[in-house]
Amino acid sequence: MPSHQPQVEPFVMVIFGATGDLARRKLFPALYGLFRDKKLHERFAVIGIGRRPITMDEFRDTVRKAIDEHSRLEREEAGWADFVARFYYQPLNVKDVSAYAQLGGLMERLENEWNLPGNRFFYLAMAPDLFGTVSTNLKASGLTETTGWKRLIIEKPFGEDYESAKALNDQIRQTFAEEEIYRIDHYLGKEMIQNIEVIRFANSLFEPLWNNRYIDNIQITASETVGVEERAAYYDKAGALRDMVQNHILQMIMMVAMEPPSRLVPEAIHAEKVKVLRSLRRLTKDEVNQYMVRGQYQAGVLDGRPVPGYREEENVDPHSLTETFVAGELYVDNFRWSGVPFYIRTGKRMAQKSTEIVIQFKEMPKNLYFNKNGDLGPNLLVISINPVEGLHFVLNAKKPGADNDVVPIAMAFCNDRGGSPEAYERLIGDAIKGDMTFFTHWDEVSLAWKFIDPIRRAWDQQDESTLHPYRAGTWGPDAAHQLLSRRGARWWPSRNQGTMPVIQGNQAIEIITCK
Numbered sequence: 001m002p003s004h005q006p007q008v009e010p011f012v013m014v015i016f017g018a019t020g021d022l023a024r025r026k027l028f029p030a031l032y033g034l035f036r037d038k039k040l041h042e043r044f045a046v047i048g049i050g051r052r053p054i055t056m057d058e059f060r061d062t063v064r065k066a067i068d069e070h071s072r073l074e075r076e077e078a079g080w081a082d083f084v085a086r087f088y089y090q091p092l093n094v095k096d097v098s099a100y101a102q103l104g105g106l107m108e109r110l111e112n113e114w115n116l117p118g119n120r121f122f123y124l125a126m127a128p129d130l131f132g133t134v135s136t137n138l139k140a141s142g143l144t145e146t147t148g149w150k151r152l153i154i155e156k157p158f159g160e161d162y163e164s165a166k167a168l169n170d171q172i173r174q175t176f177a178e179e180e181i182y183r184i185d186h187y188l189g190k191e192m193i194q195n196i197e198v199i200r201f202a203n204s205l206f207e208p209l210w211n212n213r214y215i216d217n218i219q220i221t222a223s224e225t226v227g228v229e230e231r232a233a234y235y236d237k238a239g240a241l242r243d244m245v246q247n248h249i250l251q252m253i254m255m256v257a258m259e260p261p262s263r264l265v266p267e268a269i270h271a272e273k274v275k276v277l278r279s280l281r282r283l284t285k286d287e288v289n290q291y292m293v294r295g296q297y298q299a300g301v302l303d304g305r306p307v308p309g310y311r312e313e314e315n316v317d318p319h320s321l322t323e324t325f326v327a328g329e330l331y332v333d334n335f336r337w338s339g340v341p342f343y344i345r346t347g348k349r350m351a352q353k354s355t356e357i358v359i360q361f362k363e364m365p366k367n368l369y370f371n372k373n374g375d376l377g378p379n380l381l382v383i384s385i386n387p388v389e390g391l392h393f394v395l396n397a398k399k400p401g402a403d404n405d406v407v408p409i410a411m412a413f414c415n416d417r418g419g420s421p422e423a424y425e426r427l428i429g430d431a432i433k434g435d436m437t438f439f440t441h442w443d444e445v446s447l448a449w450k451f452i453d454p455i456r457r458a459w460d461q462q463d464e465s466t467l468h469p470y471r472a473g474t475w476g477p478d479a480a481h482q483l484l485s486r487r488g489a490r491w492w493p494s495r496n497q498g499t500m501p502v503i504q505g506n507q508a509i510e511i512i513t514c515k
């Protein structure tokens with residue numbers, strides 16, 4: 001959470017890839033939400049770029065449909081004309097540097113018409129192999145020479161390994177300085193991810209316990225029920241390790257494990273996050289299969305309907321060895337976390353959509369109380385990120401009315417306000433204010449790849465025998481459970497729409513918490 005409140009200023013935003021899926025589903029609705037909540041300056045304009053030769057009116061129609069279908073806010077006629085009048089379209093092939101002159105002409109015209117001071121946003125919402133080209137061509141055509149500021153918002157994936165990410169970064173840095181580059185990781189825009197810092201650093205309760213003396217293990221789950229959908233061309237090359245672990249999962253580890261920053265400013269926060277990645281234990285080739293598990297979904301049943309296996313999906317190589325599931329036991333080798341396993345798991349076609357972080361505290365030094373199964377469950381702090389947003393603190397207490405039975409109870413906070421801004425809306429709003437707190441610094445990207453690359457290389461050299469199959473609709477392969485059971489731990493069941501089943505002995509106890 002930034003302590004300062006930067007001002008919003010007038011700007012022109014150029015969206016490269018404005019006729020694509022991301023623009024339609026996320027970017028236009030985000031701009032509409034910001035507009036409706038009066039978080040944009042009254043003077044702004046948006047230029048959409050794509051190759052297809054559509055007119056400005058057709059483009060505005062696309063924006064309207066996008067908002068009707070995907071906005072968190074119902075579109076209102078009042079104010080609509082004012083909003084949509086700011087959208088313009090310029091057909092352009094981004095590979096053709098000579099075509100940028102037309103874009104420059106349009107930008108200058110709009111800057112005059114809307115009395116804009118030359119603040120320029122360039123949003124790269126297109127295939128990653130075009131990121132570098134656009135950046136280079138923007139400079140070559142002089143569009144980044146401006147009287148105001150210039151900022152680049154760039155989508156994932158940022159490279160496919162350290163070398164390619166570095167090459168891309170070097171290319172972009174020819175045009176934009178690090179403090180002008182806003183690398184999106186949409187997980188950092190999620191309400192409860194942003195809340196992790198607040199929970200940790202605004203409560204004196206947690207800081208003394210937030211270390212290897214009191215925490216037994218940390219579990220991070222990002223499970224999905226969807227399969228590869230229409231993204232096979234990208235996903236079959238990327239796999240879950242690059243798609244989810246390199247960015248979102250490592251970001252969650254950084255948020256949980258970082259030291260308190262000296263001040264709530266982006267530089268101080270990034271510096272602490274980077275230290276976590278520097279302490280993250282890198283795996284040697286021989287250690288990879290000891291600490292990491294990869295899996296691939298097979299046909300199964302989800303929500304009562306049969307779903308195909310990964311290799312049967314459209315446009316997937318029928319012999320693909322791409323992992324759709326990753327689990328791992330990671331270590332942050334510093335004073336605070338030495339010896340505490342960070343268990344991670346992420347996958348497609350799993351039993352539930354759930355993004356959740358569970359902090360499991362250590363057992364009492366001596367148990368005076370037992371529940372009827374003869375044990376006492378550990379205290380848990382559960383941070384629910386998606387689809388439920390909330391916080392559960394699981395404690396032990398006397399079962400009401402019973403003499404000696406102890407049951408888990410939960411102190412819960414549930415964010416069920418509904419209609420709160422989505423990740424993209426928060427992040428675009430931050431970028432407009434010039435607040436980089438929840439964007440990824442190059443140091444984070446590069447260190448993340450340096451952690452991922454040896455795992456990727458090891459798996460790329462292995463055959464099918466280390467790719468664990470799992471049935472669609474389950475919690476992944478057995479090997480992912482064995483990662484924990486060998487240390488006497490287990491994955492805590494995901495909280496599901498308001499209940500948190502806690503398992504003690506072999507019995508699941510439902511703690512009713514939120515509606």
Ligand SMILES: NC(=O)C1=CN([C@@H]2O[C@H](COP(=O)(O)OP(=O)(O)OC[C@H]3O[C@@H](n4cnc5c(N)ncnc54)[C@H](OP(=O)(O)O)[C@@H]3O)[C@@H](O)[C@H]2O)C=CC1
Pocket residue numbers: 016017018019020021022023025049050051052092093094095124125126127128155156157
């Ligand atoms: N879709 C999503 O939910 C998410 C997407 N992303 C990332 O966002 C980026 C965009 O993804 P997405 O919107 O799905 O992609 P789409 O394929 O749907 O859209 C691609 C866009 O790029 C334009 N385009 C392609 N080539 C050129 C060119 N040579 N010159 C000008 N415009 C071009 C297309 O316009 P036209 O066809 O008119 O040329 C289109 O507007 C990717 O980096 C992706 O990884 C990240 C997270 C989620």
Ligand SMILES: O=C1O[C@H](COP(=O)(O)O)[C@@H](O)[C@H](O)[C@H]1O
Pocket residue numbers: 224243244355386
């Ligand atoms: O970045 C990505 O994230 C989504 C999952 O995001 P969520 O907000 O729904 O948890 C994932 O489906 C996609 O493969 C990946 O590229």
